[in-house]
Amino acid sequence: MNKAVKTRRSTRVFNALAFLAEAGKGRTVSDLKKGDAIFSQGEAANAVFYVQKGKIKLTVISKVGKEATIALLGEKQFLGEECITALKMLRMATATAFTPATVLRIERAEMVRVLHEEKLFSELFVAYLLARNARVQEDLVDQLFNSSEKRLARALLLLAQFGKEGAPETTIPKISQDTLADMIGTTRSRVNFFMNRFRKLGFIEYNGKLSIHSSLLNVILHD
Amino acid sequence: MNKAVKTRRSTRVFNALAFLAEAGKGRTVSDLKKGDAIFSQGEAANAVFYVQKGKIKLTVISKVGKEATIALLGEKQFLGEECITALKMLRMATATAFTPATVLRIERAEMVRVLHEEKLFSELFVAYLLARNARVQEDLVDQLFNSSEKRLARALLLLAQFGKEGAPETTIPKISQDTLADMIGTTRSRVNFFMNRFRKLGFIEYNGKLSIHSSLLNVILHD
DNA sequence: AGGCAGCTGCTCAATATTGAACAGCGCATT
DNA sequence: AATGCGCTGTTCAATATTGAGCAGCTGCCT
Numbered sequence: 001m002n003k004a005v006k007t008r009r010s011t012r013v014f015n016a017l018a019f020l021a022e023a024g025k026g027r028t029v030s031d032l033k034k035g036d037a038i039f040s041q042g043e044a045a046n047a048v049f050y051v052q053k054g055k056i057k058l059t060v061i062s063k064v065g066k067e068a069t070i071a072l073l074g075e076k077q078f079l080g081e082e083c084i085t086a087l088k089m090l091r092m093a094t095a096t097a098f099t100p101a102t103v104l105r106i107e108r109a110e111m112v113r114v115l116h117e118e119k120l121f122s123e124l125f126v127a128y129l130l131a132r133n134a135r136v137q138e139d140l141v142d143q144l145f146n147s148s149e150k151r152l153a154r155a156l157l158l159l160a161q162f163g164k165e166g167a168p169e170t171t172i173p174k175i176s177q178d179t180l181a182d183m184i185g186t187t188r189s190r191v192n193f194f195m196n197r198f199r200k201l202g203f204i205e206y207n208g209k210l211s212i213h214s215s216l217l218n219v220i221l222h223d
Numbered sequence: 224m225n226k227a228v229k230t231r232r233s234t235r236v237f238n239a240l241a242f243l244a245e246a247g248k249g250r251t252v253s254d255l256k257k258g259d260a261i262f263s264q265g266e267a268a269n270a271v272f273y274v275q276k277g278k279i280k281l282t283v284i285s286k287v288g289k290e291a292t293i294a295l296l297g298e299k300q301f302l303g304e305e306c307i308t309a310l311k312m313l314r315m316a317t318a319t320a321f322t323p324a325t326v327l328r329i330e331r332a333e334m335v336r337v338l339h340e341e342k343l344f345s346e347l348f349v350a351y352l353l354a355r356n357a358r359v360q361e362d363l364v365d366q367l368f369n370s371s372e373k374r375l376a377r378a379l380l381l382l383a384q385f386g387k388e389g390a391p392e393t394t395i396p397k398i399s400q401d402t403l404a405d406m407i408g409t410t411r412s413r414v415n416f417f418m419n420r421f422r423k424l425g426f427i428e429y430n431g432k433l434s435i436h437s438s439l440l441n442v443i444l445h446d
Numbered sequence: 447a448g449g450c451a452g453c454t455g456c457t458c459a460a461t462a463t464t465g466a467a468c469a470g471c472g473c474a475t476t
Numbered sequence: 477a478a479t480g481c482g483c484t485g486t487t488c489a490a491t492a493t494t495g496a497g498c499a500g501c502t503g504c505c506t
Binding site for chain 4: 411
């Protein structure tokens with residue numbers, strides 16, 4: 001586990017980024033248009049997906065038919081990881097393209113193999129899981145603490161920075177009040193009410209496109 | 224990466240369970256009594272913990288001083304994993320012993336090393352993260368969908384089965400209405416109101432100890 | 447042009463939730 | 477015995493939230 005191996009390894013460095021960028025054994029790339037389904041709640045789960053481009057919406061339907069959006073996943077995020085653990089797993093959520101998108105489908109077996117054999121990949125994945133965990137936990141805390149007004153403000157701010165990397169996108173794709181309501185766990189009534197309030201206060205603009213002022217932060221920060 | 228290595232491995236199988244059961248290089252065991260702090264929100268994070276025995280409460284304090292309990296962790300669960308990713312990390316929550324407990328403290332460096340070098344451990348950890356992710360996500364969905372009445376019912380049912388492994392504990396440790404309120408994101412007012420309702424309907428019993436009837440499921444299942 | 451679908455803006459009564467107050471109880475301390 | 481502490485049971489007015497309905501706008505399809 002030293003000289004020899006080390007040398008061999010230098011000739012065959014596993015490239016996690018390449019693995020996630022191209023199709024190959026057990027993995028296929030597909031282009032989706034807005035609204036295309038990736039998988040649906042209740043289906044058997046036998047593949048993991050990785051977002052190469054675009055945004056994917058994760059939703060859950062309740063027993064009474066209410067819909068909740070539990071995450072919006074962007075580039076370099078995984079979805080459907082739940083299938084890795086056990087063999088007979090069902091999707092707990094529905095994934096659809098929220099914008100045109102490109103995703104890599106990784107068959108369960110291949111995912112398990114790579115996770116098992118490629119240290120680098122497994123470390124990348126652990127880091128991803130930790131980050132995702134933190135994010136979901138923040139969402140939970142947000143729900144536990146904040147009023148729907150603050151949750152809406154937070155959701156908008158997160159959307160504005162969704163592309164990350166430096167300067168926030170002050171302008172936001174397109175998102176209906178219904179979807180916003182699903183994301184923060186309230187009704188369109190409420191979303192509509194606060195959107196108008198935020199606009200009147202100059203926190204957001206809102207003709208054809210939606211843009212977010214940093215002053216919207218006040219809603220969250222104040223008391 | 225074959226014969227030789229394979230042989231050596233059979234003489235030195237890494238035992239993840241032993242690693243998590245004993246103290247050793249970079250890891251120490253400590254006994255806690257109820258209420259003892261493990262770490263506090265805002266502190267620098269440089270160790271991961273593993274629950275050997277007992278229950279640990281994870282709480283978050285909001286800007287306005289409200290407290291939310293985001294998880295109750297039992298045996299074989301990790302806490303404080305957030306510190307693995309980046310070096311300068313702050314605790315996002317406070318961990319205290321909810322019952323007398325025994326925890327293993329694993330220094331950040333040692334955790335990273337083992338994660339890096341021991342395939343078995345890293346796989347165990349990935350499985351744990353996936354499970355934990357699923358659980359937090361369920362909590363989030365619960366918050367997004369359900370009324371506080373249903374959330375309380377769910378929290379009680381989960382507590383009753385907390386010890387898992389077959390038959391549910393129908394009797395529950397001891398938990399104040401205040402804590403319950405913190406767990407489901409509402410006020411003691413509400414918890415008290417529903418606790419009495421559940422009792423009157425015969426879903427729970429409630430003299431000195433608290434016990435949960437399976438009929439409490441109706442609260443969740445019914446529409 | 448006409449119709450349809452999806453979206454926003456608005457209203458309102460019915461409910462759910464909060465936050466605060468007060469009394470009583472058990473228990474440990476002094 | 478007296479005190480304080482943490483908990484429960486209870487009340488209540490002030491707010492927040494829901495759910496439903498209705499009108500108007502836009503773009504899309506035929």
